[in-house]
Amino acid sequence: AQKITQTQPGMFVQEKEAVTLDCTYDTSDQSYGLFWYKQPSSGEMIFLIYQGSYDEQNATEGRYSLNFQKARKSANLVISASQLGDSAMYFCAMREGRVTPLVFGKGTRLSVIA
Amino acid sequence: DTGVSQNPRHKITKRGQNVTFRCDPISEHNRLYWYRQTLGQGPEFLTYFQNEAQLEKSRLLSDRFSAERPKGSFSTLEIQRTEQGDSAMYLCASSLFGLPGSSGYEQYFGPGTRLTVT
Numbered sequence: 001a002q003k004i005t006q007t008q009p010g011m012f013v014q015e016k017e018a019v020t021l022d023c024t025y026d027t028s029d030q031s032y033g034l035f036w037y038k039q040p041s042s043g044e045m046i047f048l049i050y051q052g053s054y055d056e057q058n059a060t061e062g063r064y065s066l067n068f069q070k071a072r073k074s075a076n077l078v079i080s081a082s083q084l085g086d087s088a089m090y091f092c093a094m095r096e097g098r099v100t101p102l103v104f105g106k107g108t109r110l111s112v113i114a
Numbered sequence: 115d116t117g118v119s120q121n122p123r124h125k126i127t128k129r130g131q132n133v134t135f136r137c138d139p140i141s142e143h144n145r146l147y148w149y150r151q152t153l154g155q156g157p158e159f160l161t162y163f164q165n166e167a168q169l170e171k172s173r174l175l176s177d178r179f180s181a182e183r184p185k186g187s188f189s190t191l192e193i194q195r196t197e198q199g200d201s202a203m204y205l206c207a208s209s210l211f212g213l214p215g216s217s218g219y220e221q222y223f224g225p226g227t228r229l230t231v232t
Contacts, residue, residue: 045223104156
């Protein structure tokens with residue numbers, strides 16, 4: 001079974017609009033963490049946001065917020081006020097327990113339209 | 115803080131040749147990770163170090179692959195007798211684990227080394 005599922009291969013959003021990228025995860029650990037990374041065409045993975053399983057509040061970092069719904073095992077990324085520079089691949093990832101290597105989903109390609 | 119660097123950025127080699135990649139992590143980071151990313155996929159974990167100790171190796175890391183981090187700073191990943199299936203982007207990441215003020219779980223990636231085996 002896939003540990004991280006990203007069901008949207010591609011998404012389009014109008015500049016200045018908000019967009020939600022979906023991520024569901026599968027783990028039996030009580031302690032885990034969820035990450036979102038951005039990968040522009042240059043190839044570098046850029047860390048965006050992190051949510052620990054025991055964090056009671058949803059994580060936010062500037063225009064990025066993570067909509068964490070533990071019972072549904074979902075960790076959706078919300079980007080507010082989209083910019084042209086947000087066009088990239090976005091990957092959801094998870095660490096389980098204190099194991100720190102990350103397991104990644106297949107990614108969602110976001111295209112921001114002017 | 116200059117970020118994680120990787121060299122070379124691109125490598126083209128013929129099948130059967132050996133290749134070596136280098137990763138320089140963020141200077142104070144004690145953990146260093148290697149991942150491999152093929153087209154259309156997310157990165158897949160290969161191995162990681164805490165300081166100079168190699169703590170875990172994925173089953174993806176066949177015996178043709180070897181990684182070292184001899185002084186707990188930079189790391190090298192060597193692939194012997196390359197095969198066409200080794201063509202991929204090899205990503206290095208580092209993190210600061212186990213120290214106050216850091217969750218230690220955020221990993222910061224380098225730009226990657228793109229390997230093409232012909």
